[in-house]
Amino acid sequence: MSIPEQESFISSIHPFESLTINQLELFVENIDIAYFKENEVIQKQNCEPTHLYFILKGLIQEKQEDEVLSLYSKNEIFDSISLIENYSKNVFITVEETICYILPRDIFIKTLHENSTLKNYFFQSISEKISNNINNENNKEMANIMVAKIKDAKIHKAVIIDTEKTIFEAASIIKKEKVPTVLLKDEKGEMYIVTDSDFRQKVILNRMDFDDKVIKIASKGLIYVNEDDFLFNAQLTMAKHGLKRVVVQNDKKEIVGILDQISLSSFFATNTFSVSNQIVKAETLEELKEASLSFIKIIRSLNAKGVKIEFIAKLINQLNKKLLDKLYVMLAPEELLGKSSLVVMGSEGRGEQILKTDQDNALILENDCTISDEKLQEFTTRFTETLVDFGFPRCEGNIMVSNPYWCRRESDFKDLIFEWVTQPSPDNFMNIAIFYDAVSVSGDRALILRLKEYLFKIIDNSQQFNSHFAKIISSFDVPLGFFDGFVFNSKDNKHKNELNIKKGGIFIIVQGMRSLSLEHKLYNTSTAKRIKRLNELGVIETELANEITMAFNFLTNINLKSNLEKLDKQEEVDNYINPNTLNTMEKDLLKESFKIVNKLKKKLEFHFKLNYV
Structure with a gap:
């Protein structure tokens, strides 16, 4: 390689893109190239390492005795930890x-102390390292939309007129000011909005008199956002309420303009809003199904653009709720409407199911609901089968x-909850866990809240119950060995050399x-809100809460x-x-994440006294 090619290669490996020009030149001046045969030991165990290795070609194993801890391949480095500690606890051997x-250790250590970005990366806390890695990944595809503020987008001028204006006068003002909307303000300070589409759909199609007051075609119930809020939150707000525009205010609650969907699209090129609108306007099951099948496209787009996982989950959760609500209203018999609550549970209830993995739902009926058992079963079967057809x-x-x-009246659910709590068993604890995550997506939300209140009452601060409920945590092992190597299930031939991320960490x-x-x-x-609330209550200290x-x-x-x-x-998705x-980097952060999970597991075992249950 030429010197420019060497510089380009080194700076392409994270975090060495932060090297200054002089530091990069120092690296290039001091590197040598080394060739290793297959099965050749590059760095011995229990030795003082001499070099940092940048792999141009080949494959390296890091081993602890006979256990393979990690693999390193082209465009990766090893072993910075050994260089920093000046001790290699593992052996590194070529597979091919x-x-x-190879860069001498003294050059690496010298540069490490001179470059704060490099130093922070190799010495930062676990949570900082994970967070910075996520941010680094997010910035690869685009300037992360999460840092774009509403005021960074194109905001239309807010034109406010009084409610005495006629339709003709308002239309003339829209044309003169070259804005798509006008705001109306009445004598009491109540705000209304009229859009250009209102003139087309309400005035022209209904052949209204142009001298009628414009208030007749105005809409109220405006949604406001702050100009310093994140643009993505405006996207979530629009998706949640099915809106094409929101009113922008400053910190003084003064109206500074109107943000519409077109302005958002320049920052956020997905069809999220159109899918949300498609759900709202769907009149047939086929139209609703078409909207549902668009979810995976949105997920891919958001993920490719570097949007953080928690915001993807929020947005998809909003769309799922809207879809289920619409489907329920379309299919439910009249006897159920206003007398029931459709709830989603498990990962969907927690807002953490991004891909459609399975259905976890229930139906709570008010005690005086008059629907027959036969008609109810006919509806619920159709509802489930329709969701299957939609890809759930x-x-x-x-x-x-x-x-x-999972389809009962409120009083029957209370009996069921009483049984779950007073007759402990693995199945009953699982049912409590699933039910505790439930949220209402359609119907009377008060039903699920009353049942959760009843659950809290039945448990009644029972330490024995809490310990048995948490006990299942002890049944799951974090797949990380004593020497920080991954531990695989040797009995599972189907998933040989694979880790179950859910069982070993997420669960x-x-x-x-x-x-x-x-x-x-x-x-x-x-889970995120639970962590935050538990931290506020002092149950989990701030550092651990951030790490979790x-x-x-x-x-x-x-x-x-x-x-x-x-x-x-x-x-198959698994x-x-x-x-x-x-x-x-991903392998290192996976290990660090498992270490955090182990740390949490030990805290939970102590807190709930799981060794004595």
């Missing part, structure tokens, strides 16, 4: 012929409205936060990335990943 650039797989545990066990975090939240009678359902949040987001994100790749290959397909 390998060519590396059946729940393997049959936790669906079509199962009469322990979810169940841990769920157990602590249930103990403190919290109504929050999402970062680990949870990283594990969820890497699981989503793996499953999107499986969908591309038309493979929770398994092969760590050897990850780059060095």
Whole structure:
């Protein structure tokens, strides 16, 4: 390679893009190229390392005795940790012929102390490392929309007129001011909005008199956002309320303009709003199904653009809720409307199901609901089958409205909850866990809140119950060995050399936060909100709360990335990943995330006294 090619190669490997020109030149001046045969030991165990290796070609194994801890391939480095500690606790051996650039340790250490970005990366805390990695990944595809403020987008001028203006006068003002909307303000200060489409759809189609007052075609109930809020939050607000525009205010509550969907599209090139609008306007099941099938496209687009996993989950959760609400209203018999509540549970209830993995739903009926059992079963069966047709797989545990066990009147659900709590068993604890995550997506939300209140009352601060509820955490092992190597299930031939991200990490975090939240009678359902609330209550210290949040987001994100790749290959979506397909940084952060999970697990075991249960 020429010197420019060497510089380009080194700076392409994170975090060495932060090297100054002089530091990069120093690297190039001091690197040598080294060739290694297959099965050649590059760095011995229990030695003082001499070089940092940049792999140009080949494959390297990091081993602890006979256990393979990591694999390193082209465009990766090893082993910075050994250089910093001046001790190599593992052996590094080639799997095939390998060519590396080698940089002397003293040059690496000298540069490390001179470059604050480099130093911070290699010495930062676990949560900072995970967070910075996520931010680095997000910035690869585009300037992360999460840092774009509403005021950075094109905001239309706010033109405010009084309610005495005629339709003709208002239309003339819109043309003169070259704006798509005008705001109206009455004597009491109530605000209204009239858009250019109102003139077309309400005035022309209804042949209204142009001398009629414009207030007749105005809409109220405006939604406001702050100009310093994130642009993505405006997107969420529009999707939630099915709006094409929101009113922008400053900190003084003064109106500064109108933000519309067209302005958003220049920052956020997905069809999220159109799909949300498609759901609202759907009049047939086919139209609703078409909207549902667009979700995966949105997920791919958001993920490719670097949008954070928690915001993808929020947006998809909003769309799912809107879809289920619309489907319920379209299919439900008249006897159910206003007398029931459709709830989603499990990961969907927590707002953490991004891809359509399964159905977890239930139906709560008011005690005086008059629908017959036959008619109810006919509806619930059709509802479940329609969701299957929409791409929502059946729940393997049959936790669906079509199962009469999960379709009851409020009083019957109370009896069921009483049984779950007073007759402890693995199935009953699982049912409590699923039900505790429930949120209403259609109908009377008060029904689920009353049942959760009843659940809290029955548990009644029972330490024995809380310990048994949390006990399942002890059944799940974090797949990380004593020497920080990944531990694989040797008995599972189907998933050889793969890790179950959900069982080994995500579930322990979810169940841990769920157990602590249930103990403190919290109504929050999402894991992120539970962590935040538990931190506010002093149950979890701030540093650990930040670490848990970062680990949870990283594990969820890497699981989503793996499953999107499986969908591309038309493979079955699951929770398994092969760590050897990850780059060095991802493997390191996966290990760090598992360390956080282990730390949390030990805290939970102590808190709930799980060793004595």
